[in-house]
Structures are given as C-alpha cells and as structure tokens.
Amino acid sequence: MPEGQKIRIAVNGYGVIGKRVAGAVARQQDMSMIGVSDVVTDWRARMVTKNGLSLFGATPEHVGAMRAAGLEVAGTLDELLGQVDVVVDCTPKHIAAKNIDLYRRRGLKFIVQGGEKHSTTGHSFVAESNCVSALDREATRVVSCNTTSIVRTLTALKRAGLLQRARGTLLRRATDPWESHESGIMNTLVPEPEIPSHQGPDAQTVDPGLDVVTMAVKVPETLAHLHYWSVQMTRPAGKEEVLDAFRTSSRIAFISMSEGLVALNAVKELMADLGRPHANLYEVALWADMLRVQDDELFYAYMVDNQAIVIPETIDAIRALIGELREGAESIAMTNAALGVGGSLIGAGVGEPVRR
Ligand SMILES: NC(=O)c1ccc[n+]([C@@H]2O[C@H](COP(=O)([O-])OP(=O)(O)OC[C@H]3O[C@@H](n4cnc5c(N)ncnc54)[C@H](O)[C@@H]3O)[C@@H](O)[C@H]2O)c1
Numbered sequence: 001m002p003e004g005q006k007i008r009i010a011v012n013g014y015g016v017i018g019k020r021v022a023g024a025v026a027r028q029q030d031m032s033m034i035g036v037s038d039v040v041t042d043w044r045a046r047m048v049t050k051n052g053l054s055l056f057g058a059t060p061e062h063v064g065a066m067r068a069a070g071l072e073v074a075g076t077l078d079e080l081l082g083q084v085d086v087v088v089d090c091t092p093k094h095i096a097a098k099n100i101d102l103y104r105r106r107g108l109k110f111i112v113q114g115g116e117k118h119s120t121t122g123h124s125f126v127a128e129s130n131c132v133s134a135l136d137r138e139a140t141r142v143v144s145c146n147t148t149s150i151v152r153t154l155t156a157l158k159r160a161g162l163l164q165r166a167r168g169t170l171l172r173r174a175t176d177p178w179e180s181h182e183s184g185i186m187n188t189l190v191p192e193p194e195i196p197s198h199q200g201p202d203a204q205t206v207d208p209g210l211d212v213v214t215m216a217v218k219v220p221e222t223l224a225h226l227h228y229w230s231v232q233m234t235r236p237a238g239k240e241e242v243l244d245a246f247r248t249s250s251r252i253a254f255i256s257m258s259e260g261l262v263a264l265n266a267v268k269e270l271m272a273d274l275g276r277p278h279a280n281l282y283e284v285a286l287w288a289d290m291l292r293v294q295d296d297e298l299f300y301a302y303m304v305d306n307q308a309i310v311i312p313e314t315i316d317a318i319r320a321l322i323g324e325l326r327e328g329a330e331s332i333a334m335t336n337a338a339l340g341v342g343g344s345l346i347g348a349g350v351g352e353p354v355r356r
Contacts, residue, residue, distance in 0.1 A: 001085070006032040007322050010084040012058070012077060012099065014038045014048055016176050017113055018090030020311045022053060023277055025088075027338040028315060030324075034084050037077040038062075041069035056080040081106045086318050089113065096120070100139075109137075109321040111314060114144030114202075124205040126151040127316035127335075128249055131328025134320035142313045145306035146170055146214075146225055147202040149284045152251055153302070154203070154210055157231065160245035162298075164232045165211035170199060171219045171226040173306060180222055190218040223264045224281070224305045231298040239293045246286060250332060250342035251312065253283035255303075257290060264303055270345065271305075281305035282312050282341045312339055 001007060007030060011022045014036045025033045035054035038045055039062050048055040054074040057063030066073045074080070081087060081102070086109045089096040093115030100120060103110040110121075118124050121139040125131070129151050134140045143151070150168065157163040175184035192198075197216035204210055219226075246252045255261040261270065272279035286302040293299075312335045319331040336342040 001322060001324055006030055007086060007318060008032050008034045008084040009318065010035055010037065010080045010087040012037045012087055012089045013091035014044065015090060015092070016178070016307050017310065019047070020278060020280065020308060021088050021090055021314050023051070024311045024315055024339060025318075028334070029338070030334070031318065035074060035080045037080055041065050041071060045071055078102070081108060085109065086111065086321060088314060088318070110139045111317050111321070112139070112141045114142060114147060114310065116141055118205040124202070125313060125317045125320070126155070126206050127313050127328055127332050128152055128251065129155045129207050131316055131320050131331065134317060135326065136323035137321055140317050140321065142310050142317050143202055143206060144199070145304050145309045146172070146199045146227070147206070148309050148313055149227065149302065149304040150199060150203045150212065150214070151206045152249055152284055153229070153246065153286070154212060155207065156246050156249045156252060159248055160241070162233045162237055162242065162245055164234045166229055166231045168200070168212070168214045168227055168229045170197065170214055170216040172216055173222050173225055174218050174220055175222055176307060177222040184222065185218060185220050187220060189220070192216040192218070221264070223268055224303050226264065226301065226303055228301045229299065233296045233298055236296045237293060239291065242291065242293055242298055243288060250336055251283050253285050253345055254288035255285045256288055267303055268305070274345065276340065278307065280308035280311065282308050282339055284309070312336065312341055
C-alpha cells in the first residue's frame with residue numbers, strides 16, 4: 001500500500017455478518033469502506049445508504065431491480081471491485097465459493113467466511129493463532145463462530161504449556177434472531193448426527209496440532225452458543241494459573257455468576273447496556289467462577305455470540321492479507337482499540353484486564 005493510503009474495502013453480502021463487518025471496517029483508522037453489494041431490494045438494502053455506505057447490485061439485473069424499488073445504487077459489484085484492495089465476501093454458505101473467479105480476474109485479495117470450505121482459500125484464520133501465516137496471501141477464510149472460540153481458548157492454554165487434549169460439547173443456537181420467523185426449532189433438541197461434529201476438525205485447519213474432539217446439539221433459542229469443555233492438561237495446575245493462561249488472550253472476557261451474569265440473555269443485555277453496536281459480544285465470555293480444576297483436569301463453560309465473534313478476526317485478516325503490519329499482535333491491538341475489545345467489561349473482575 002502506498003504510504004498513508006487507507007486499505008479500500010468492499011463487503012459482498014450485507015446480512016448478519018456483512019453489516020457487522022462493514023460497521024467495524026468503518027471504525028478502523030487505516031481502512032476505508034468503499035461499498036456494499038447485495039441482491040435484496042427491501043429494508044435491508046435501504047439500511048446500506050441509511051448507514052452512509054454506497055450500495056451496489058450483485059449483477060446488472062440486481063441493479064435494475066434495486067433502482068425499480070427506488071433505491072439509490074452506485075453500480076454493479078464488478079464496478080465496486082474495480083475500486084478496492086480487499087473484498088470481504090459475506091454471502092450465504094457456498095455462494096462465496098462461486099464468486100472467487102470474479103475476485104481473481106480482478107487480481108483482488110479476498111476473505112470468505114466460515115460457511116465455505118478450507119479448500120476455497122487453502123488457509124483458515126484465527127488472529128491469535130496464525131495471523132502471521134496469512135501475511136501477504138491472496139485469500140483466507142475466517143473460520144466459523146464456534147471454531148473461532150475453540151481456537152482462541154485452546155491457543156491460550158497451549159501458549160501456557162497446559163494443553164494436552166480437549167473435548168467439548170456445543171449447544172448451538174437454532175437460527176439467527178432476525179430469521180426466527182423462517183426457521184429454527186421449538187420444544188426439542190436436535191443432536192448433530194455425527195461424532196465428532198465438524199467444529200473440532202475445523203479447528204485443526206487453523207492449528208493441526210490441536211488434539212480436540214467436539215460433539216454438538218442444536219437448541220431452541222437464538223441468542224448465542226454455549227460450550228462446555230473438559231481438558232486434559234499436561235500437568236496438575238491451579239485455578240489461578242489456568243485463569244492467567246486465558247488472560248493472555250485479549251479476546252477472552254471473564255464473566256461471573258456472582259455478578260448476575262447467569263445466562264446468555266444477561267450477557268447480551270450487558271453488551272447492549274455497554275452501547276456496543278447490535279449488542280455485539282466480540283469476546284469469548286468465559287465463566288471464571290464456574291471454572292474448575294481437578295488435578296490435571298480442567299472444566300469450563302463459555303458463551304459465543306455467533307453473530308459477532310468473527311468480526312474482529314475479519315478485520316485482522318484484512319490487515320494480514322495486505323501485509324503492512326508484520327506482527328499479528330499489532331493488528332489485534334488496533335482492532336481491539338477500535339471496537340472496544342479487551343480490558344475490563346464493567347470492572348469488578350468481569351472481563352478482567354489482560355495481564356501478559
Ligand atoms: N450468522 C452467523 O452466526 C455466522 C457466524 C459466523 C460465520 N457465518 C458465515 O458468514 C457467512 C454469511 O452468513 P450470514 O449469516 O451473514 O448470512 P445472511 O443470510 O445473514 O447474509 C447474507 C447476505 O448476502 C446476500 N446475498 C445473497 N446472495 C448474494 C449474492 N449472490 N451476491 C451478493 N449478496 C448476496 C443476502 O441478501 C444477505 O444480505 C456464511 O459463510 C456463514 O456461514 C455466519
């Protein structure tokens with residue numbers, strides 16, 4: 001990038017993830033949000049211009065339909081791509097893979113999200129684990145919400161020399177809140193048909209050295225995922241030592257039952273009260289008071305805001321592909337500062353400050 005020039009970004013797909021990515025890009029000092037592309041013509045597309053962003057249609061036909069619906073449209077996706085350095089594809093599962101030829105023809109760097117396969121880019125990203133291996137690459141995949149949380153937490157234990165193997169049970173939200181009228185489950189629990197569920201193997205696409213097995217069940221709520229983990233440590237350790245290991249991650253926030261954060265809805269309410277956009281919980285919210293150590297075994301639970309956790313990772317992935325910052329920690333610190341991540345959430349030991 002020429003000295004002083006901001007990284008120019010396009011977001012393709014302004015849905016649950018795309019709108020949060022676009023909002024986060026707009027908060028970064030070294031990035032410029034050039035435009036957003038989509039296919040819809042209703043209120044969702046209207047929010048693009050309402051939020052001060054330029055709207056583009058995925059194809060000339062979509063541009064026509066958007067204009068017919070009275071939307072102000074700046075052009076086609078292809079025209080948008082001619083104005084940017086990086087495109088973040090946030091279209092639904094499997095659509096992004098079909099867009100890759102278009103990005104390559106334009107010689108663009110691109111990011112896909114966790115709905116795509118590892119093979120679409122050959123690199124899967126979680127900032128605190130493997131930011132450096134994404135430097136200067138053409139593309140990467142920001143792994144799914146659950147996988148991001150797994151890699152963040154296990155990387156912290158690994159860094160402290162405590163991780164031998166980890167086994168987790170995931171309670172997965174049934175659908176996203178705004179889509180609750182279209183799908184989801186009620187009055188039942190739906191186990192994933194296979195053990196291991198796909199998240200453990202997916203974590204190994206980021207760090208093949210992780211010994212991790214996951215099992216998952218879909219639950220009838222929409223707020224967030226809840227994980228329960230059982231970890232075999234390399235040696236007996238004290239609770240404080242384990243907490244110190246987690247404290248080395250700026251994206252793991254401690255919460256406590258004793259502070260009244262006793263359920264997913266309470267934590268989400270806290271994020272809203274903190275004034276975060278969309279009540280985003282970017283961190284893994286881990287119950288510090290619930291965590292137990294028994295000799296060399298460790299047990300803990302945490303909450304994953306599936307709609308928000310991958311947003312800081314996506315920002316760091318943009319910087320890694322551009323390659324201006326050579327240290328992952330520098331980008332993580334910039335992203336955290338812009339999004340208000342890290343440090344104490346509300347004091348009183350909740351989301352304690354990072355101690356290195
Ligand atoms: N929703 C989550 O909790 C979550 C969490 C982590 C990762 N992801 C991943 O992020 C990606 C996006 O998921 P999402 O939940 O934001 O989806 P979404 O359905 O909420 O949003 C997708 C957006 O893309 C638009 N779109 C559809 N086809 C398009 C096309 N051809 N060109 C341009 N835009 C198009 C849709 O209109 C919509 O606005 C997927 O890979 C998903 O697996 C989702």
